[in-house]
Amino acid sequence: MLPGCGLHPLYAGGGSGPVAAALAGVEVAPIEGRGGWLIANALRQRFAADGQTPRYRLDVKLDDQIAGLGVRGDDSVVRERRILRARYQLVDAGSGTVVLDATAGSDAGIDVVGSEYATIAAENTAQERLADIVADQIVARVAVYARRAAAQP
Template identity: 75%
Template sequence: MTKRFLAAALLLVPLTGCGLHPLYAGGAGGGVAQALSGVEVAPIQGKAGWLMGNALRDRLAASGTPQYRLDVKLDDQIAGLGVRRDDSVTRERRTLRARYQLVNLSDGSVLLDATAGSDAGIDVITSSEYATIAAENTALENLSGIVADQIVAKLALYARRRLPAR
C-alpha cells in the first residue's frame, strides 16, 4: 500500500511545475473578472449586431464606470452550397466574422485588435420558406453566442497578461 501511495505521489510531482493557472482565479473578485467588468460594448449595426451586443454584455457583466470600450464590426454572410439540377439551393452556410478592438477610454489607444468567427450549415426546405428562415435565424443566434465566447476568451487572456484589475 505504501509503495502505491509513493508511486502516485511521484507521478504528481511533475504536474506542479506545468505552468497552468486558472484564468478566472478569485471568481468575480479576481483580476480578470474585474478587468472584464470595466469593458463597455459599443453599439453594433444590424440584427446580428444586436444579438452579438447582448451576448457580449451578458458575458462581460460590465459594472461601474467603464475603462475600456469594445468596438465590433460584423460580417454576416449566407452562401448556397448544395445545388440541384434545377439550380435550386439545398444547403446554405452562414458565416459570422467579427473584427473587434479593445480601446482604452482614457487615451483612445487600441489595446487589442483581433478577429473571431464561426460558421454553420443550414438545410434549405424547399417546401417551407418559413422553416428555412427560422433555421437561418437560429444559426445566427447560435453563431453570435459562439463568436461572443471567442471574443471574451481572447479579452480574458489579454486582461490576465496586460490589464490591471479595477
C-alpha cells in the same frame, strides 16, 4: 502541482480577481444589424458590467454572409452556409489606444427545405447560435488579454 506545469487559472480570484474586474469594466459599443444586436447583448451578459466607469470600450464590426452550397437539377439551392465573422478592437477608454485587435468567427450549415418559412427560421436560429459562439470567443480573448495585463508589473 498546477503551477509546476506553467499553467495558471485564468479566473484566479473568482469574481473579485483581476480578470473579472477587467471584464466588468468593458463597455460594448453599439453594433449594426440584427446579428450585431445579438452579439452585443451576449457580450454585455458575459462582461456583467458593474456600473463603474468603463475602463475599456469594445468596438465590433460584423461580416454576416449566407452562401448557397448544394444545387438541385432545377438550379435551386439545397444547402446554405451562414458565416459570421467579427473584427473587434478593445480600446483603452482613458487614452483611446487600441490594446487588442483581433477577429473571431464561426459558421453553420443550413438545410434549405420546401418551406420558405422553415428556411428563414433555420437561418435565424443559426445566426443566434453563431452570435453566442462568436461572443464566447471574444470574451475568452479579452480575458486572456486582461490576465496578461494584470501579470505585467
